[in-house]
Amino acid sequence: MVDRVVVVGGGIAGVSTVAALRTGGFDGDLTVVDAGEFPYDRPPLSKEFLKGARDLKDIALQPAQWYDDQAVRLVNLTTVTALRPGIAGVELSDGTTLSADRVVLATGGRAARPPIPGSDSPRVHVLRTAEDAERLRTVLAPGARVLVVGAGLIGAEVASTALDLGCEIVLADPVRPPLTGVVGAEVAAWLHEVHAQRGITTVQAGVESFAEVGAGIEARLAGEDEPRVVDVVVLGVGMVPDTALAEAAGLEVDRGIVVDAGQVTSNPAILAVGDPTRTRRNGMLLPRTEHWEAAQHDGERAATTILGVAARAESAPWFWTDRHHLHVEAVGEMAAASTTVLRGRLGEPPFAAFGLREGRLVGAVGVDDSTAVRAARRMIDRGIAVDPTRLADTAVDLRRLLRG
Amino acid sequence: MSTGIRVASLDDIPEGEGIAVDKTITGTADNIALLRDDDGTVWALDDTCSHEEASLAEGWVEGGYVECPLHSSKFCLKSGEVQGLPATRNTCPHRVNVRDGEIYLFPNEAP
Numbered sequence: 419m420v421d422r423v424v425v426v427g428g429g430i431a432g433v434s435t436v437a438a439l440r441t442g443g444f445d446g447d448l449t450v451v452d453a454g455e456f457p458y459d460r461p462p463l464s465k466e467f468l469k470g471a472r473d474l475k476d477i478a479l480q481p482a483q484w485y486d487d488q489a490v491r492l493v494n495l496t497t498v499t500a501l502r503p504g505i506a507g508v509e510l511s512d513g514t515t516l517s518a519d520r521v522v523l524a525t526g527g528r529a530a531r532p533p534i535p536g537s538d539s540p541r542v543h544v545l546r547t548a549e550d551a552e553r554l555r556t557v558l559a560p561g562a563r564v565l566v567v568g569a570g571l572i573g574a575e576v577a578s579t580a581l582d583l584g585c586e587i588v589l590a591d592p593v594r595p596p597l598t599g600v601v602g603a604e605v606a607a608w609l610h611e612v613h614a615q616r617g618i619t620t621v622q623a624g625v626e627s628f629a630e631v632g633a634g635i636e637a638r639l640a641g642e643d644e645p646r647v648v649d650v651v652v653l654g655v656g657m658v659p660d661t662a663l664a665e666a667a668g669l670e671v672d673r674g675i676v677v678d679a680g681q682v683t684s685n686p687a688i689l690a691v692g693d694p695t696r697t698r699r700n701g702m703l704l705p706r707t708e709h710w711e712a713a714q715h716d717g718e719r720a721a722t723t724i725l726g727v728a729a730r731a732e733s734a735p736w737f738w739t740d741r742h743h744l745h746v747e748a749v750g751e752m753a754a755a756s757t758t759v760l761r762g763r764l765g766e767p768p769f770a771a772f773g774l775r776e777g778r779l780v781g782a783v784g785v786d787d788s789t790a791v792r793a794a795r796r797m798i799d800r801g802i803a804v805d806p807t808r809l810a811d812t813a814v815d816l817r818r819l820l821r822g
Numbered sequence: 823m824s825t826g827i828r829v830a831s832l833d834d835i836p837e838g839e840g841i842a843v844d845k846t847i848t849g850t851a852d853n854i855a856l857l858r859d860d861d862g863t864v865w866a867l868d869d870t871c872s873h874e875e876a877s878l879a880e881g882w883v884e885g886g887y888v889e890c891p892l893h894s895s896k897f898c899l900k901s902g903e904v905q906g907l908p909a910t911r912n913t914c915p916h917r918v919n920v921r922d923g924e925i926y927l928f929p930n931e932a933p
Contacts, residue, residue, distance in 0.1 A: 430907065433907070434907065437907075459907070459908055461893075461908070466874070478910075479907060479908075479910070480910055481910055481911075484910070710908075711894070714906070714907065736894075738892070738893060740892075745891075745892060788880075788882075788891040788892070789880070789882065789891070792882040792889065815836070817836075817838045817839070817882075818836075
């Protein structure tokens with residue numbers, strides 16, 4: 419009998435876990451331990467929050483009243499210092515211990531800081547938390563020279579926001595074009611071109627070193643003779659999963675907290691959800707999926723495990739990114755496609771690209787065309803055979819195609 | 823009791839889709855989304871997603887819910903109740919009546 423659940427971490431995975439437990443009828447004690455003032459949503463940190471158009475309260479994951487309504491105890495401004503696997507409990511930074519029947523690790527991660535010489539300068543920023551975003555916002559003044567390192571999701575979004583704030587931007591990434599694996603080569607190339615079209619200088623290079631000079635910072639890029647001098651550097655080069663508590667408790671960790679298909683770690687009383695987890699399925703250890711909805715689904719799945727009910731059917735992975743006033747969504751695995759079909763004209767939103775393999779849809783990406791992506795998701799999930807010419811025909815309504 | 827505002831014909835909205843009715847017509851604070859479920863029924867909700875700027879009329883309508891075209895928060899067509907993050911607030915439902923293939927909207931009346 420599970421009467422007490424403690425969730426460690428108040429990101430989307432942790433909050434989704436408690437929300438799904440209550441929705442599923444769990445009426446025991448529910449506690450969320452979070453280092454911040456209250457759980458907030460991270461996607462706006464690189465966009466509206468960074469811009470200053472929204473404050474922390476605006477991006478709260480749940481209104482304050484929700485915790486009372488749902489009888490969720492929020493232990494804020496507190497971290498968990500150790501797990502007590504024997505009692506499925508946790509030790510808190512204030513010295514107290516919380517006992518539980520199940521602990522759910524939703525510890526997230528931190529922004530990666532690769533060992534580039536000089537990257538410990540305060541002028542070199544990362545973006546993961548609201549504090550990071552607030553610190554960065556103060557230096558993204560109009561006219562500020564900004565070097566963004568990494569043109570994946572976070573880097574591209576920060577570059578777009580900084581441009582809107584009037585900064586002068588260099589965007590460096592050794593990969594050309596970034597995101598090819600997730601949106602396909604054609605769309606990735608176009609998305610990367612949009613940076614240049616909007617006046618961002620894109621450079622295909624990695625960074626070798628940083629050095630503070632005067633009020634600025636000098637960056638040496640691979641293959642360039644002269645260093646580039648800027649005011650601000652932002653590293654958007656991925657995240658490092660927070661696995662410290664799991665490791666210290668002797669749980670199986672392999673570049674991520676290893677969980678089964680029900681989010682259970684190697685200790686049956688401890689579950690883990692979200693960014694720091696890796697699922698072992700049919701003996702295969704899958705890569706981490708560091709997307710918002712994947713974390714939400716992890717939380718829902720953990721709740722069904724704790725409740726002892728069936729999890730809802732899996733759906734193809736989906737994510738979005740908003741940049742340069744374009745809404746981009748991708749679903750499935752474009753990298754698994756053998757052919758690509760375009761719907762609409764590349765570079766003239768709304769448009770979408772579909773990835774097919776052996777007559778089935780395996781992935782899709784849409785720019786300002788979420789309907790195409792929502793339809794594609796259902797086609798992938800249901801394994802519907804698709805006719806590429808009809809997919810490409812903008813006169814064919816995809817919702818009707820889905821109904822057959 | 824008002825007779826409602828005739829805002830569209832049923833044929834204007836294919837099943838699973840929606841249209842937005844401008845607030846200058848509805849007299850409401852927000853535009854109103856007319857959403858036609860895949861069973862053919864028509865519902866009306868405040869058009870702007872309670873999360874960020876997005877028109878629910880452009881969302882995916884299916885099985886009693888509309889999914890926001892931006893970040894996929896779902897709302898109940900009947901009650902406007904939010905079903906999942908990132909939105910946290912409900913959207914306002916309005917009463918709709920279909921007579922002789924014409925859609926009549928009753929802004930600010932409960933469905």
